[in-house]
Amino acid sequence: MDEAHNSPDPDARQAADDRLGLLTPMLKGMFTDAGFANAVKAQQVLGGHGYVCEWGMEQFVRDARITMIYEGANGIQALDLVGRKLFKDGARAMTAFVAEARDCVNDGRRDPSLEAYVAPLKTALWRLEQATAWIADRARAEPNEVGAASTEYGPRSPRLLPRVDAQALRLSSSWNIQHTGRIL
Numbered sequence: 001m002d003e004a005h006n007s008p009d010p011d012a013r014q015a016a017d018d019r020l021g022l023l024t025p026m027l028k029g030m031f032t033d034a035g036f037a038n039a040v041k042a043q044q045v046l047g048g049h050g051y052v053c054e055w056g057m058e059q060f061v062r063d064a065r066i067t068m069i070y071e072g073a074n075g076i077q078a079l080d081l082v083g084r085k086l087f088k089d090g091a092r093a094m095t096a097f098v099a100e101a102r103d104c105v106n107d108g109r110r111d112p113s114l115e116a117y118v119a120p121l122k123t124a125l126w127r128l129e130q131a132t133a134w135i136a137d138r139a140r141a142e143p144n145e146v147g148a149a150s151t152e153y154g155p156r157s158p159r160l161l162p163r164v165d166a167q168a169l170r171l172s173s174s175w176n177i178q179h180t181g182r183i184l
Helices: 002-006 010-045 047-051 057-067 074-085 092-109 112-141 143-160
Strands: none
Touching: 002 010, 010 047, 010 057, 010 074, 010 092, 047 057, 074 143, 092 112, 112 143
8 A cells, every 4th residue: 555655656656556456355355254254163163152241252252253344345345346446547556466376376486395385276276267157248238147247256356366465475485384284
C-alpha cells in the first residue's frame, strides 16, 4: 500500500495499486474463510464443551464468522473480483501477477534443490491461468455463470498458488526454504 501511495514513480504506483486491487478480495475471502473453518475445528476439539461460554470457543466462532461479512461480504468481494477487477484495464493486474509468478518458477528452476517447491508452483500457476481463462470465456458467453463461479474462484484463487504474493516467492539458491508438509 505504501508503494501505491508514496512511490515517486507513477508506473510503480500504478502497478502497486493494481496488485492491491487484485489481491484484496482474494486475501479477504481466503483468510476469513480459513479463520472461520479453523475456529469451528477448534470448537469441535472440545466437543459439547465447545459450545459452553466458559471456554470462550463459541465467541471465537462468532467473531470469525462475522469477519466474513465485515468490509464487504466474501460473496460480494468475489463478485467484484471476477466482475470488475480481474479484467479491468485489459487484465493488466492479473497479467502482471501471473508474469511475476512465472518469473519465480523460472528463477527456481535454476536451483535443482528447489524442484520440490517449483513443480507445485508451476502446476498451481497453470491451474490459476486455466480458471481465469475459463472465467474470461464464460464472461463473454454467459455472464451469469461467472457470477455463480465467483464464490469458488474469489477466495480460492490464492490457494491455486502456494503463496499469493509472488514477490515473496522469489526463489533463489540463497533462500533457505524450511517447509514441512504439503504446499498445495
